[in-house]
Amino acid sequence: MNLRLWLIPLLPLLGGIINGLFGRLFSKRVVTAVALASTAAAFAMALYVAANFASMPADQIPHAETLSFPWISITGFEVDFAFFLDQLSLIMLLVVTGVGFLIHIYSAGYMADEEGYYRFFSYLNLFMFFMLTLVLAANYLLMFVGWEGVGLASYLLIGFYFQKQSAANAGKKAFITNRIGDFAFLLGMFLLIKTFGSVDYLQVFHQVSAMGVEHAHAGILTWTALLMMIGATGKSAQIPLYVWLPDAMEGPTPVSALIHAATMVTAGIYMVARSSAIFDRAPIALTVVAILGALTAFFAATIGLVQTDIKRVLAYSTISQLGYMFMACGVAAYSAAIFHLMTHAFFKALLFLAAGSVIHALGGEQDMRNMGGLKDAIPYTFWTMAIATLAISGIPPLAGFFSKDEILWQAFSSKPTGWIFWLIGLITAGMTAFYMFRLLFMTFFGERRAPQYADTHQGHAAAAGHGHKPGHGVHESPWIMLGPLVILAFLSVAGGWVGVPKALGGQNHFEQFLAPVFEQYAPHDERRLAEAEAGVVGPAANRNEPVPENPESATELIMTGVSVLVALTGAFFAWLFYYKRPELPQRIVQHARGLYTTLLNKYYVDEFYGATLTQPIMRGATDVLWRGVDVGIIDASVNEAATASQEVSRGVRRMQSGNLRSYAGWVAFGAALVIGYMIWTGIR
Amino acid sequence: MVPASYYLALSAMLFCIGVAGFLIRRNIITIFMSIELMLNAVNLTFVTFSYQWHALSGQIFVFFVMVVAAAEAAVGLAIIIAVFRTRETLNVDQVNLLKL
Numbered sequence: 001m002n003l004r005l006w007l008i009p010l011l012p013l014l015g016g017i018i019n020g021l022f023g024r025l026f027s028k029r030v031v032t033a034v035a036l037a038s039t040a041a042a043f044a045m046a047l048y049v050a051a052n053f054a055s056m057p058a059d060q061i062p063h064a065e066t067l068s069f070p071w072i073s074i075t076g077f078e079v080d081f082a083f084f085l086d087q088l089s090l091i092m093l094l095v096v097t098g099v100g101f102l103i104h105i106y107s108a109g110y111m112a113d114e115e116g117y118y119r120f121f122s123y124l125n126l127f128m129f130f131m132l133t134l135v136l137a138a139n140y141l142l143m144f145v146g147w148e149g150v151g152l153a154s155y156l157l158i159g160f161y162f163q164k165q166s167a168a169n170a171g172k173k174a175f176i177t178n179r180i181g182d183f184a185f186l187l188g189m190f191l192l193i194k195t196f197g198s199v200d201y202l203q204v205f206h207q208v209s210a211m212g213v214e215h216a217h218a219g220i221l222t223w224t225a226l227l228m229m230i231g232a233t234g235k236s237a238q239i240p241l242y243v244w245l246p247d248a249m250e251g252p253t254p255v256s257a258l259i260h261a262a263t264m265v266t267a268g269i270y271m272v273a274r275s276s277a278i279f280d281r282a283p284i285a286l287t288v289v290a291i292l293g294a295l296t297a298f299f300a301a302t303i304g305l306v307q308t309d310i311k312r313v314l315a316y317s318t319i320s321q322l323g324y325m326f327m328a329c330g331v332a333a334y335s336a337a338i339f340h341l342m343t344h345a346f347f348k349a350l351l352f353l354a355a356g357s358v359i360h361a362l363g364g365e366q367d368m369r370n371m372g373g374l375k376d377a378i379p380y381t382f383w384t385m386a387i388a389t390l391a392i393s394g395i396p397p398l399a400g401f402f403s404k405d406e407i408l409w410q411a412f413s414s415k416p417t418g419w420i421f422w423l424i425g426l427i428t429a430g431m432t433a434f435y436m437f438r439l440l441f442m443t444f445f446g447e448r449r450a451p452q453y454a455d456t457h458q459g460h461a462a463a464a465g466h467g468h469k470p471g472h473g474v475h476e477s478p479w480i481m482l483g484p485l486v487i488l489a490f491l492s493v494a495g496g497w498v499g500v501p502k503a504l505g506g507q508n509h510f511e512q513f514l515a516p517v518f519e520q521y522a523p524h525d526e527r528r529l530a531e532a533e534a535g536v537v538g539p540a541a542n543r544n545e546p547v548p549e550n551p552e553s554a555t556e557l558i559m560t561g562v563s564v565l566v567a568l569t570g571a572f573f574a575w576l577f578y579y580k581r582p583e584l585p586q587r588i589v590q591h592a593r594g595l596y597t598t599l600l601n602k603y604y605v606d607e608f609y610g611a612t613l614t615q616p617i618m619r620g621a622t623d624v625l626w627r628g629v630d631v632g633i634i635d636a637s638v639n640e641a642a643t644a645s646q647e648v649s650r651g652v653r654r655m656q657s658g659n660l661r662s663y664a665g666w667v668a669f670g671a672a673l674v675i676g677y678m679i680w681t682g683i684r
Numbered sequence: 685m686v687p688a689s690y691y692l693a694l695s696a697m698l699f700c701i702g703v704a705g706f707l708i709r710r711n712i713i714t715i716f717m718s719i720e721l722m723l724n725a726v727n728l729t730f731v732t733f734s735y736q737w738h739a740l741s742g743q744i745f746v747f748f749v750m751v752v753a754a755a756e757a758a759v760g761l762a763i764i765i766a767v768f769r770t771r772e773t774l775n776v777d778q779v780n781l782l783k784l
Contacts, residue, residue, distance in 0.1 A: 659776075659780055660715075660776045660779070661707060661710070661776060661777070664707055665707055668707060
């Protein structure tokens with residue numbers, strides 16, 4: 001069966017090229033039509049592929065398609081333009097094209113009054129191309145092409161308002177930080193090539209599955225996994241490379257929604273899950289992944305507690321949720337990570353788009369301290385955002401509840417020390433609920449803290465990047481923006497129902513669907529044995545999920561209850577602090593000023609990196625490489641050579657005086673010398 | 685019979701006069717004549733040796749030198765006239781556009 005998978009990335013690329021080359025000549029209507037049509041076509045192709053996938057016999061999965069011409073072909077090493085479809089790719093494909101298409105629609109409304117409209121859509125389509133290449137690639141090298149490409153698209157879109165210094169800097173920061181991770185990914189890939197002589201998923205995993213688990217020692221698999229993990233920390237904004245994501249909020253809000261919340265930042269999670277065969281055999285690397293994820297989830301959430309920029313709160317929330325997914329990967333609960341990835345794509349995209357709608361309504365204002373009381377002015381935005389807030393806080397039965405609960409439960413039941421991860425995750429869940437409800441209350445409830453939005457304020461709007469016609473007042477966004485919000489709100493509610501755990505009477509279809517991907521190359525060791533003892537049979541059975549009669553089911557129910565309770569507590573405190581008694585936060589801040597400033601300044605991590613990395617590198621580059629090597633040695637040697645030849649020629653050019661008689665004199669002088677020599681030799 | 689050394693000495697003297705005139709004089713015409721003088725001094729040497737050794741090649745060579753000298757005179761005088769028309773001088777020290 002030929003599904004023509006290569007068409008899916010190619011369609012957005014075509015749209016991007018058309019808009020990029022000729023968009024300047026087109027009217028906005030045509031630009032929009034090209035961009036939306038190409039993305040819609042990709043989405044339609046994805047649905048067509050999904051429909052075919054459902055009827056595909058199990059032995060034909062994963063379904064691989066290779067373009068007829070090779071890419072790299074040298075003796076003993078071949079890479080093809082190969083595309084690959086299994087359950088994991090399919091879910092990523094649907095999320096990327098679906099959410100991407102919705103955000104394209106939204107952007108048409110949001111960016112309507114912006115300069116460089118065609119440029120925006122060209123970049124956005126380019127991003128879709130690279131992201132789809134990333135998720136559909138059948139080997140690590142092609143994945144890396146997509147991986148680098150989304151980084152490029154991200155750079156271009158963060159720096160979309162490139163006239164603004166901060167946006168240009170944020171773009172550079174994102175690009176350079178990602179480059180560190182990419183370098184590690186590349187090294188990991190080199191290790192793969194050296195060890196297995198291939199970058200093809202199936203060939204690599206096939207060879208990996210013949211290897212044992214590196215329990216106590218750090219062998220080749222552990223190093224590969226660790227290097228790949230560093231790559232993932234760059235792209236998925238984990239400690240220590242997360243610093244670019246908050247700054248990436250300089251880009252237009254739809255970009256934040258699509259790239260920096262829903263899709264691109266999940267590439268690292270996807271990569272770790274895709275490489276589960278390698279990570280499963282490297283317990284040390286897995287533990288590091290889990291620790292990094294848990295720490296990231298926790299620290300990003302604490303920073304999110306005090307931020308006042310609406311998009312920055314969401315940015316730290318994204319980092320925190322990505323930390324959850326990383327943690328889930330770290331406890332080898334890959335399907336839980338992908339489940340959360342999917343639901344997170346729904347509700348975080350919705351949160352960003354709704355935040356964009358708020359910003360749009362206020363003509364560019366992003367500071368929550370200047371919002372408030374918008375509930376009745378922009379009701380659709382309010383209700384969709386409220387749904388997303390409930391979803392991310394883990395309130396049942398919305399999407400976030402099921403995925404987050406799955407991660408917490410998997411963390412708890414994973415290893416002897418799993419309860420630590422569970423505890424961190426639980427505290428983070430409480431903080432998540434707190435900062436999200438804080439955002440909701442500060443934005444939509446209370447009194448209007450900014451009456452000036454009733455009248456014109458063009459200056460502020462221009463400064464904030466998202467200009468809007470003055471004299472408008474607070475207004476609800478047009479339906480082209482609200483439509484995607486409503487659809488995403490529906491998905492945020494229902495998106496989790498595909499993965500209801502057995503303890504709650506569901507079937508956990510999602511995990512069963514994904515199970516073959518992670519089961520196929522899983523190591524045959526204690527986990528399998530444990531399952532065999534527990535009476536789980538067959539590859540499609542859930543790995544860690546206890547059978548309903550199992551007493552663990554009761555534990556899971558209690559855990560679920562606890563996490564919901566914690567989420568409600570967080571929400572309650574947010575209600576208390578920011579709705580009921582708004583003077584309380586000030587008093588707490590006064591009592592814990594040190595903690596508050598530390599959080600407000602994001603633990604001074606940027607300053608720390610600046611002092612320990614950026615400054616020394618800049619100084620080294622300036623003093624040693626620039627002034628020392630470049631100016632002192634390379635430039636100097638070139639200049640010295642020029643000066644020396646000038647000096648020599650200054651002396652020599654006296655011979656070319658232009659004076660005829662002096663030439664004759666020189667000739668006579670030379671002749672005299674020759675004759676004198678001959679006479680002298682003749683006499684002797 | 686006049687010994688060959690007489691001819692050679694005369695030839696050397698004529699050549700030195702030519703060289704000196706070439707180096708000292710500033711008038712292009714004079715310089716030109718000095719060159720002719722040097723050529724003819726050389727011709728004299730050729731003829732002398734040819735006569736002494738009874739070899740005709742020296743005499744043949746003299747004809748070549750004369751032909752070249754005639755051609756050179758034609759081209760050289762043309763150049764001199766061209767220079768005089770543009771610069772209105774025959775002083776070589778003033779024809780020095782190539783100098784530093």
